[in-house]
Amino acid sequence: MKMTPALIIIGGLAIFVAVLLIAVILPWTTMTDQPSEIHRPRTALEEKGREIYVKNGCTFCHTQFIRNIDWGLGAERIAQAGDYVQEQPHLIGTERTGPDLSQEGGEHPDDWHLAHFTNPRYVRPESVMPNWEFLGREQIEALIAYKQSLGFKMADYRMERQKHWKKKSVEAFEAGPQKNIEWLHALVPEPWRQLPNPYPTTEAGLKRGHKIYQSFCIGCHGPIGDGMGPAQPYLY
Amino acid sequence: MQLLKDEPHGTAKLFFLSSAVWFVVGTSVGFMDATHLAAPELLGSNIPWLVFGRLRPMHTNLVIFGFVGSGLLGAAYYLIPTLVNAPLYSEKLGKVSLWIWNLAIVAGTITLGLAFSQGREYAEWVWPVDLAVLLSLAFVFYNALQTTIRRRERILYVSTWYVFGALVFTFFIYFFGNAVWNPKYGSITGMPDAILAWFYGHGVVGLFLTPLAVAAAYYIIPIVCRSPLYSHALSLVGFWTILMIYTHIGTHHLLQTPVPTWLKVIAISGSIGMFIPVGTVLINLWLTMRGRLGYLHTDIGGKFVFAGLVWYLLTCIQGPLQSLPIVQRVTHLNNWVIAHAHLGVLGFSGTIALGSMYFMLPRITGNAIYSLRLANIQYWLVLIGMAGFFTVLTAAGLIQGNGWLNGEVVYRMLPELHVYMLMRASIGVLIVSGAVLGLYNVIMTLRGKKSVGEAL
Numbered sequence: 001m002k003m004t005p006a007l008i009i010i011g012g013l014a015i016f017v018a019v020l021l022i023a024v025i026l027p028w029t030t031m032t033d034q035p036s037e038i039h040r041p042r043t044a045l046e047e048k049g050r051e052i053y054v055k056n057g058c059t060f061c062h063t064q065f066i067r068n069i070d071w072g073l074g075a076e077r078i079a080q081a082g083d084y085v086q087e088q089p090h091l092i093g094t095e096r097t098g099p100d101l102s103q104e105g106g107e108h109p110d111d112w113h114l115a116h117f118t119n120p121r122y123v124r125p126e127s128v129m130p131n132w133e134f135l136g137r138e139q140i141e142a143l144i145a146y147k148q149s150l151g152f153k154m155a156d157y158r159m160e161r162q163k164h165w166k167k168k169s170v171e172a173f174e175a176g177p178q179k180n181i182e183w184l185h186a187l188v189p190e191p192w193r194q195l196p197n198p199y200p201t202t203e204a205g206l207k208r209g210h211k212i213y214q215s216f217c218i219g220c221h222g223p224i225g226d227g228m229g230p231a232q233p234y235l236y
Numbered sequence: 237m238q239l240l241k242d243e244p245h246g247t248a249k250l251f252f253l254s255s256a257v258w259f260v261v262g263t264s265v266g267f268m269d270a271t272h273l274a275a276p277e278l279l280g281s282n283i284p285w286l287v288f289g290r291l292r293p294m295h296t297n298l299v300i301f302g303f304v305g306s307g308l309l310g311a312a313y314y315l316i317p318t319l320v321n322a323p324l325y326s327e328k329l330g331k332v333s334l335w336i337w338n339l340a341i342v343a344g345t346i347t348l349g350l351a352f353s354q355g356r357e358y359a360e361w362v363w364p365v366d367l368a369v370l371l372s373l374a375f376v377f378y379n380a381l382q383t384t385i386r387r388r389e390r391i392l393y394v395s396t397w398y399v400f401g402a403l404v405f406t407f408f409i410y411f412f413g414n415a416v417w418n419p420k421y422g423s424i425t426g427m428p429d430a431i432l433a434w435f436y437g438h439g440v441v442g443l444f445l446t447p448l449a450v451a452a453a454y455y456i457i458p459i460v461c462r463s464p465l466y467s468h469a470l471s472l473v474g475f476w477t478i479l480m481i482y483t484h485i486g487t488h489h490l491l492q493t494p495v496p497t498w499l500k501v502i503a504i505s506g507s508i509g510m511f512i513p514v515g516t517v518l519i520n521l522w523l524t525m526r527g528r529l530g531y532l533h534t535d536i537g538g539k540f541v542f543a544g545l546v547w548y549l550l551t552c553i554q555g556p557l558q559s560l561p562i563v564q565r566v567t568h569l570n571n572w573v574i575a576h577a578h579l580g581v582l583g584f585s586g587t588i589a590l591g592s593m594y595f596m597l598p599r600i601t602g603n604a605i606y607s608l609r610l611a612n613i614q615y616w617l618v619l620i621g622m623a624g625f626f627t628v629l630t631a632a633g634l635i636q637g638n639g640w641l642n643g644e645v646v647y648r649m650l651p652e653l654h655v656y657m658l659m660r661a662s663i664g665v666l667i668v669s670g671a672v673l674g675l676y677n678v679i680m681t682l683r684g685k686k687s688v689g690e691a692l
Contacts, residue, residue, distance in 0.1 A: 001472055003392045005384050005400065012404045015479045020412065023484040024435050027499050028428040054355035057289025067492040069565055072645040081427045081494040089356050089423035090430040092493055096569045096636075097273065099646040119281070126650045128276045128657075130287040215648070 036082030038153045042146075049146025052139050054089065061129070063093035064102040064150070074103025077154060098129055105148045105155020106162050113144045115219070115231035122231040123219035170236065240331045244323065245600040247330030249682070251310030252593045254338055256678040258302025259586075259671040261345075266295040267668050270661035274654065285349035293360035294348045300358060300441065301369070302341045304581060307589030308448035309337070309376060312399045314596045315455055316380045319396050320387030325379050333375035340368035354414075354422035356433040358440050363419040370410060377403040394471040398451035401479055405443040409436055409483075430490055431499065438486035445585035447478065449548075450517055452592040453541050457521050460538030460595075461531050466523035470516045478513035481506050488559040492568060500561075507559030514552040521545060536611045537595025540587050543619060547583030554579065566641060571656070572633025575626050582667070583622045590618070590674065597681055606680035607687035610673050617670030624663035632656035 001007075042050065053059070065079035079102060084090060093100075108116075115122045117140045120129040132140065149155055172183040185193065199205065213221075222229040271278045272288040279286055317324045324330055344361040347353075353360045361369070380399060384392070413436020415423050423429045458465050465471065487495060487503035525532065525542075532538040554576055558567050567573065594611055598604050605611055632653050639649045680687070 003397055003472075005381060005392070008392075008397050008400045009381075009404055011476075012401050012479055013408075015476075016405060016408055016483065019480070019483040020408075020435075023487070023499065023502065024412070024428075024432050027431050027496055028424065031426070031428055031496065033426065055351040055353050056287065057293055057353060057355065057360075059355055060289055060292045060357075063569060065493050069492075069641060071643045072640070079494050084426045084430075084494075086425070088421050088425045088429065089354060090426065090433060091355065092430045092490070094357065094489060094569065094573065096640075096646050121276075124647060126647065128273055128650060130272065130276060130289070131281040132287070134282040134284050 032081050033085055034082055035085050036080045038077070038151070039083055039085065040152045040156070041086065042149055045142055045145040046149040047146075049142035049144070049149075050091075052135065052143050053146060054091070056132075056135075059091045059093045061095055061097035063096055063100045064091045065093070066100060066102055070100070073099050073107060074101075074151065077103050077151065083152070098127070101147065101150050103151040103154060105151040106158025106160075109162055109166055110144055110148065111235045112220070112231070113147060114140065115234035117143065118234060119230070121219075122229070122234070124216075125218060126215055173236070239335065240328045242327045244327070245314060245317070246327050247324065247334055248310045248313035248596065249600050250331070250334050251306050251313060251337075252597055253678060253682065254334070255303055255305075255307030255310060255589060255593060256671075256675040258298055258306055258341065259590075260668070260675050262295060262298030262303045263664070263668045263671045265291055265298055267661065267664040269295050270657070270664045274657040274661045284351070290348055290351060290353070293353060293357075294345050296358055297344055297348070297361060298341065299581060299586070300445070301337075301344075304445050304449075304586045304589045306337065306341075307593055308445060308452065308585065311452040311455075311589070311592035311596060312376070312380065312402075312448055314592075314600065315395050315451060316383050316399060319389065319393045319455070320384050321389040322383055322386045325382035325386065329375055329379050333372045333379065336368050336372040336375070340365050340372060343368065356423060356429075357437050359414045359422060359433060359436055361414075363414075363416070363422060366410070366414045366416055366422065370407060370416070373403065373407045373410065377407065393455070394465070394468075394475065395451040395455045397471075397475050398447040398454065401475065402444055402447035402451070405439065405447075405479065405483070409439040409443055412436070413440065427493070427495055430493065431487060431495055434486035434489040435483075436486070438489065439483060441580060441585075442482040443479075445581065446482070449544065449585040449588040450474075450478075452588050453521060453545055454517075456537055456541045456591065456595050457532075457545075458524055460535045460541075461525050461528040463524055463528055466520050470520040474513050474516035474520065477509075477516070481509045481513060485510070485559070491559075491561050491564055504559050504561070507556045510552060510556050514548065518545065518549055535595070536605065536608055536615070537591045537593075540591025540594060540615060542591075543615070544584050544586075544588035544591060547579055547587060547622065551576070551580045551584050566637035567633060568637070570633040570636035570640075571629040571653075572637060575629035575633060578622065578625050578629070582618070583626070587618060587622075590614075593678065597678065601682060601684070603681055603684045604686065606677050606685050607690055609687070609690065610677045614670045614673045614677070617666045617673070621663050621666035621670065624666070625660065628656050628659045628663065632660075 066074050066077055068078050112123060116124065117132040119131045119133065120127040135143070148159055151158070172180045219229045219231040220235060221227055222232070268279060268286065269288060269291050272291070284290070313324065313330060344365040347362055347365065348360060352362045354362060380403060384396065413432065415421070415432070418424070424432055454465065454471070485503045485506035487499045488507050491500050491503070532542045557563055558572070558576065594605060635652055636649055639652070640646065
């Protein structure tokens with residue numbers, strides 16, 4: 001084969017066009033553009049939050065798709081093509097330095113997110129996420145609105161549940177410590193309240209609980225459980 | 237005008253200098269990234285341009301386009317006139333392409349720091365920067381084409397094919413991949429956008445850096461080994477199959493997402509098929525080098541290129557294997573992939589870009605390399621750094637992947653990664669130091685200096 005500039009360039013272009021047709025144009029034109037059953041359009045504020053998410057590169061640490069082998073947050077919804085019909089650009093992601101966010105909406109209350117964006121370690125001491133306080137309150141609120149919309153209708157359901165229980169908890173809190181405890185205890189089914197602890201407290205159990213508390217609870221509930229953790233100023 | 241000075245191989249020379257500068261900048265930004273993952277508030281908190289999400293695309297684009305891209309374009313600017321035995325069509329146009337290229341890298345990096353990002357991997361740069369990149373590539377192509385048309389050597393050597401292949405493919409992959417017709421988003425919509433983005437993301441390293449690095453290796457290895465290229469037929473197979481196969485396998489980045497199964501099948505079978513273009517090139521070069529490895533180690537450029545080819549072999553054994561869905565269950569979405577990316581860009585194409593620079597700069601300037609000792613130290617820093625990166629990041633990736641697969645959540649795996657992230661940042665110091673030594677060596681070489689210890 002005699003290699004000439006014309007052969008290389010024209011041959012190369014012919015291959016390029018063929019591959020573009022097969023690997024990009026064909027899926028582009030044949031894939032579904034029908035929204036899935038959980039999909040809904042985003043509000044203006046949620047869209048603004050998404051823009052901030054794109055510009056600041058959140059996608060480099062957070063994926064937005066659940067795989068059939070996932071167990072973690074949002075694993076009840078394996079990603080479908082119809083979930084993405086509105087996405088421009090796509091935010092599928094390739095790295096899970098932080099958790100997947102495709103079903104994040106409604107998993108945490110708004111004030112948890114506010115503390116978390118201010119300094120992620122206020123609520124998740126082992127996190128390596130940067131602080132986003134510099135974005136300012138307005139942009140953070142847009143980001144929170146976007147995050148609470150992740151999962152579309154499934155997120156809306158969780159948000160409603162979130163708001164319902166938040167209202168009840170605040171009412172109970174404001175009614176004073178005695179009423180608050182009574183309300184909290186009333187949430188536990190009667191037989192459980194009367195059941196003696198089948199697992200006696202052990203040194204090992206305490207240590208294990210201590211570790212779990214430090215990783216997940218200490219930010220809001222504080223080192224001694226009095227609700228004075230570092231996230232306290234952002235809550236309620 | 238001094239900026240557009242007309243001198244033989246002046247464009248190639250300045251592309252090599254740019255590469256040395258961007259090597260320092262790109263790896264320094266990468267090092268800052270690494271500190272975030274080991275100690276997130278070490279470099280201060282609430283400094284907007286310093287957050288990981290903005291630094292990471294700065295790092296990836298700086299090393300792809302700045303460090304390796306500039307170095308290999310420098311090699312291309314040297315290879316084309318040399319191989320067709322005609323002076324470069326226009327050194328002035330070459331310099332124009334050089335300055336637009338560097339301007340694009342500066343503008344892209346600054347705008348990313350200011351949160352102007354289009355959010356798709358390696359396509360983050362905003363629209364005006366995309367246009368600058370395309371314009372520069374078009375000038376490089378035009379210059380190479382006009383030079384080749386005026387050639388005095390009728391037969392085109394395999395390196396020339398690869399340079400043209402790379403230039404044609406990079407231009408169009410960049411154009412389509414960045415959805416240049418859509419300035420605001422630089423993307424299309426939905427899952428097809430993910431497919432397009434990975435057609436681009438895979439192609440921009442595979443059809444920009446890979447063919448240019450292979451072109452440089454095809455040129456340097458036979459000269460250093462003083463042995464003719466083993467086979468013309470193998471070169472032909474390697475060249476045409478890389479264009480056909482490498483282009484359509486980008487979807488192997490999306491095997492676990494809802495893209496059509498037929499496209500995944502194409503991507504996986506193509507990925508396995510990559511053994512053909514890689515195998516032919518490496519066998520061809522190996523048989524050229526056979527029995528002559530001693531020569532390689534007496535030539536600093538040849539030594540770097542040889543190391544790059546070994547990394548190429550490892551990258552391309554790993555690549556097809558990790559395109560298998562069963563492997564990706566563990567390796568996808570974690571540091572395993574980061575290890576692979578460094579293997580391809582720093583190990584393979586980056587090392588060959590450095591080798592080309594050390595091989596070609598003395599031939600361009602007529603000055604010997606300022607200090608061979610420094611170049612050798614840089615060689616070992618890059619080699620040890622790369623091997624260290626690969627080991628540490630692969631180990632971290634396996635821990636993450638197996639942890640997740642067995643039901644542990646992402647947040648709870650973070651403490652287990654901490655020690656690996658510390659090691660990774662420490663190893664990064666080696667790479668950054670290597671880059672700094674290299675820049676010093678290049679500047680002194682260009683100034684015609686000779687290190688005191690080696691002057692005799």
